[in-house]
Amino acid sequence: MVLRNPYQTYQKQAIATSSPEELTLKLYQGMVKFIRLSKMALQNNNMEECHRYILRAQDILNELMVTLNKEYAVSDSLLPMYDYMNRRLIEANLKKNIEQLEEVEGFAVELSETWSTAMKLNKK
Template sequence: MILNQPYQVYQNMAVQTATPERLLLMLFEGAIRFCKEAIHALQTQNYETGNAKIIRVQNIINELIVTLDRDVGGELAQNLLSIYQYLQRRLIEANLKKDQSIIEEVSQHLKELYEGFAEAAKLVKGQETKHEHM
């Protein structure tokens, strides 16, 4: 695939060079953005675009589910799996009912998860920096 547009090249490089923590945050950022776009599409009764954006959010959540390390993550991973499965069910319902309030709920949950993971990533980075200086 040939990329002509500088933004696409930049975006590909950003993904290829990102830390696992940054990749996780990028997934959440994408899901939140697609929720916003789905809400806008439903508000303007562009149901085809709304459907496509909801599916994009579902695909990201599927990726989050697949990348969960349940062996290492234990109870936390199991709790995250339950949350992700709940979000998937809500997105299916939102798509069937064309209900933007459900997408707003999903988006809020995603924002809360994003903030939690962003804070954890800062702590991890802080610990790594601390060990490098020792």
């Protein structure tokens, strides 16, 4: 008999029952989390872990890019922004540059906060 990790079960259920708007917020929050973890790994001189976390942040950016809804004008602004952030993550990964990670983190935090505010306003 295989015991399931209750945390993983909870996470899967939370994702399965989330609205598209909530999923987008979770992606932004996840990107912030992985960038921060990559910065910590870099500061601890753990290059392998730093690399792995940056790749996770890039995976999230790629998901955001492919799921953009082109019916909304904001998509025309977000796609180049995501592309820029992705290129900066690639550079940060190659050079192990914390300033580039901080730049992308700032954008990711702003996107997350803006999306969260928009969701709250939309509920009213």
